[in-house]
Amino acid sequence: MDEQQKHSETSRPTPAAPQPSSGGGPAGTPNHPPGMVKRHRGRNIALIIAALVILGFALWRWHPWGGPGGGASGAADAGGASSGRAGRAGRGGAGGMANMAQPVHVAAAVQGEMPVVLTALGTVTPLANVTVLPQLSGTLQEVYFKEGQMVKKGDVLAQIDPRPYQISLDNAQGTLARDEALLQTARLDLKRYQTLLSQDSIASQQVDTQASLVRQYEGTVKSDKANIDTYKLDLVYARITAPVSGRVGLRQVDPGNYVTPSLTNGIVVITQLQPISVIFTTSEDNLQQIIQQTQAGEKLSVTAYDRSNTTSLEGGTLETLDNQIDTTTGTIKLRAIFQNSKNLLFPNQFVNTRLLVDTIKDAVIVPTPAVLNGSMGQFVYVVKPDNTVTVRPVKVGPVDGERTSIKSGLAVGERVVIDGSDRLKEGAKITIPADKPRGASGARGAAAASGASGTRGHHRKHAAQASQ
Numbered sequence: 001m002d003e004q005q006k007h008s009e010t011s012r013p014t015p016a017a018p019q020p021s022s023g024g025g026p027a028g029t030p031n032h033p034p035g036m037v038k039r040h041r042g043r044n045i046a047l048i049i050a051a052l053v054i055l056g057f058a059l060w061r062w063h064p065w066g067g068p069g070g071g072a073s074g075a076a077d078a079g080g081a082s083s084g085r086a087g088r089a090g091r092g093g094a095g096g097m098a099n100m101a102q103p104v105h106v107a108a109a110v111q112g113e114m115p116v117v118l119t120a121l122g123t124v125t126p127l128a129n130v131t132v133l134p135q136l137s138g139t140l141q142e143v144y145f146k147e148g149q150m151v152k153k154g155d156v157l158a159q160i161d162p163r164p165y166q167i168s169l170d171n172a173q174g175t176l177a178r179d180e181a182l183l184q185t186a187r188l189d190l191k192r193y194q195t196l197l198s199q200d201s202i203a204s205q206q207v208d209t210q211a212s213l214v215r216q217y218e219g220t221v222k223s224d225k226a227n228i229d230t231y232k233l234d235l236v237y238a239r240i241t242a243p244v245s246g247r248v249g250l251r252q253v254d255p256g257n258y259v260t261p262s263l264t265n266g267i268v269v270i271t272q273l274q275p276i277s278v279i280f281t282t283s284e285d286n287l288q289q290i291i292q293q294t295q296a297g298e299k300l301s302v303t304a305y306d307r308s309n310t311t312s313l314e315g316g317t318l319e320t321l322d323n324q325i326d327t328t329t330g331t332i333k334l335r336a337i338f339q340n341s342k343n344l345l346f347p348n349q350f351v352n353t354r355l356l357v358d359t360i361k362d363a364v365i366v367p368t369p370a371v372l373n374g375s376m377g378q379f380v381y382v383v384k385p386d387n388t389v390t391v392r393p394v395k396v397g398p399v400d401g402e403r404t405s406i407k408s409g410l411a412v413g414e415r416v417v418i419d420g421s422d423r424l425k426e427g428a429k430i431t432i433p434a435d436k437p438r439g440a441s442g443a444r445g446a447a448a449a450s451g452a453s454g455t456r457g458h459h460r461k462h463a464a465q466a467s468q
Contacts, residue, residue: 101429104420106383107367111412114363114405116289116398117354122280122304122336124349128244128272134160134259135237140267147250151242151270158267160259162238169231176224183217190214246272271347276340277319278304280353281331289357290321290334302336304345305352313344313351363397363405370416371396371404380410381417381424383432389417391426 134140138160145157190210196202242248249269253259259267282290293300300318305311316338325332336353338345345351370380371394378396381389394409410416417424424430 101387101431102420102423103433104417104424104430106415106432107370107418108415109364109366109406109410109412111362112365114360114365114398114403115356115400116358116360117356117400118282118286120280120282120353120355122278122351122353124304124345124347124351125277125279125335126246126271126273126347127275127277128246128270129347130243130246130270131266132157132240132243132268132270133261133263133266134240135261136160136165136234137260138162138164138238138258140253140255140257140259143251143253143255143267145248145251145268147248149248150273151245151248153242153245155242156239157242157248158240158255160238160240162235165231165234165238169228169235172224172227172231176221176228179217179220179224183214183221186210186214186217240267242270244270244272245274246270273343273345273347274340275337276345276347278302278316278336278338278345278351278353279333280336280355281326281329281333282355284325284330284332286357287321287325287332290318290355293357294318294321301356302338303354303356304336304338305354307350307352309352314338314340314342318355360398360405364410364412365403365405366410366416367418368399368402368404370418372421381421382410383415383417383430387431388427388429389424 140158141161142159143157144159145151145155151157190207190213193202193207193210197204197207247270249271251268252265253263253267290300302316302318304313304316306313316336319335319337321335322333334355336355366380371378372380376391376393379391379393382392383389392409395407397405397407399405417430420430
């Protein structure tokens, strides 16, 4: 039998070329020996098993489905418990950020006086702004002031050539002397004529004519005296003096120029600075309370602030109100008087004015940042004893810069949040840095550190069990 098989095998023809294997390999690829194919298959199976092991370890380690499984093996139970704790920890972390106590600053509502202040934009307006003009014609001889100098009323500013007017004065005085002599002669003649008339020596018509001549000379003498006064006044006008006290501006005419009363810009402009006024406007809605105070004899206080509304320049009083309301704007003009002792108010300067109309006694006052605006209106966050906040609607009264009065909704002594309110809501927990004791903070830090250490040890223990 064996010999027949050997004979048959030797008698078979040898294939001419290798045929493709029926193992499903790629076309054109020669067949590998059976041993090599077995080794390749074993290697692939080992890689697949290793990938499954890694995937299984990853699933056991993290459990992405977030709940404990119901497997029968102990490892599955342990993995399920671990995944449950991980899921609860994840949900607790997300919710913990929302429920975390927010650090804020608080302040207590106090009781005090709240001023009722009206603020407005005003313009510094001098009480006198005089352009000095010459009142007669002549050559400007001297200028005695310096630009920007403070002058008093009556100080000499400039001098016009007085010689023509002095000559006219001398001429008028000579005319007066002549006419007075003529008047005296006429009076003596009238006295003689009256004596002769009593003796019936002359006609009465001659006496009447002489009396009329005396009256004529008397008129001439009066005219001469008036001319003398005119020329004396011209000499006064030739010496130009300050009509008001104030500050002189830039000189408009230099000495040597011929000046006339029709000079366009004058010689200089004098602006009164002490005292000075500020004209500002307020709404017609505020008119009644202002009138009530002024009619009661009260002097309302006005404070002028600079353009940035931060620095107080001068304090003064309300002087008067305009006599009508501007119908285009619905406002009325007011004038306040300031002594301006330091010259901090300058003409035509824009200032912010604060008019103190009234003062509210025993008002509930909180810092202005505590009052917020929402869909419900104005409200504050009130701090409860358990360090949580509640939303409290309030009705706001007058505001004075950093202080706001509360008409209703808040009691004296209650604490309100003044900083950090942007992350708060109804019932939110808060922490107040100023109230946090150092010992408690250290204890909480130690507890947190020990908790984190225990968590890391728990994870290391499970990893060791898995490796075993």
